Amino acid sequence: MPDEIAVQPGTATARAETEAPTMPCSLGEYLLYFLRLGMFGFGGPGDRAGEVARRHDLSPARVSQLRRQLKEDWDLFCGNA
DSSP states (O other): OOSSOOOOTTSHHHHHHHSOOOOOOOHHHHHHHHHHHHHHTTSHHHHHHHHHHHHHTOOHHHHHHHHHHHHHHHHHHHTOO
């Protein structure tokens, strides 16, 4: 039994071995991708606020107010205020 399997030209395995490796993205590009996915892929922050409001029996305005307050407190904690 041979140790190596012959790769047929034109097959997916042959193409994968000859293609250039993909360039890894930076952390910023990675985070930006998921930020965009969260903002637009799931209906945006307004839709998320409505979903959270229904789940926790709050008004969407209260959810937005709590989010703003959390962001302000987080910025203060991080020293960005």
